[in-house]
Ligand SMILES: CSCCC(=O)/C(O)=C/O
């Protein structure tokens with residue numbers, strides 16, 4: 001199950017955990033706008049009504065799998081791309097099937113929160129959030145990817161403050177947060 005923490009400021013191996021202050025899942029969601037669900041890994045590959053409901057509710061029309069491991073083509077280059085701080089014009093939706101890794105997301109004060117994901121964890125990173133990904137020392141993660149319509153995987157590297165998705169993210173998420181209207185984003189589905 002997911003764990004989150006503020007990263008320490010050490011500049012050594014980014015595949016080390018870099019644990020600073022630990023925070024709970026709700027704090028992580030409230031401070032970033034990330035949404036979180038948990039689906040028991042034993043039930044994901046079979047008919048899973050809660051997952052089907054989420055896909056219907058969110059209109060996820062595209063679905064595939066990605067495996068990040070040293071045998072993948074252009075592994076080093078891919079890791080570099082994933083770990084370069086970036087945003088997307090659409091949500092990034094990942095459901096971990098096997099393995100583990102780190103999604104790092106900037107909170108509303110621009111501090112790195114490291115989200116350590118495991119099988120069953122589903123993250124929705126909002127469009128416009130600055131983030132990056134890196135495997136942990138096990139160097140293996142397999143995840144489902146979902147998308148609304150034709151997938152666009154293009155990372156837009158920071159700085160991208162003028163990108164429309166960034167502006168919308170800041171207007172909708174940060175303003176609400178700063179006004180004390182915290183975003184209710186944590187939903188659990190364990191069945
Ligand atoms: C475990 S999914 C690999 C990371 C990825 O797909 C992505 O787009 C990171 O930003």
Ligand SMILES: [Fe+2]
Nearest residue numbers: 086088092155
């Ligand atoms: Fe991304």
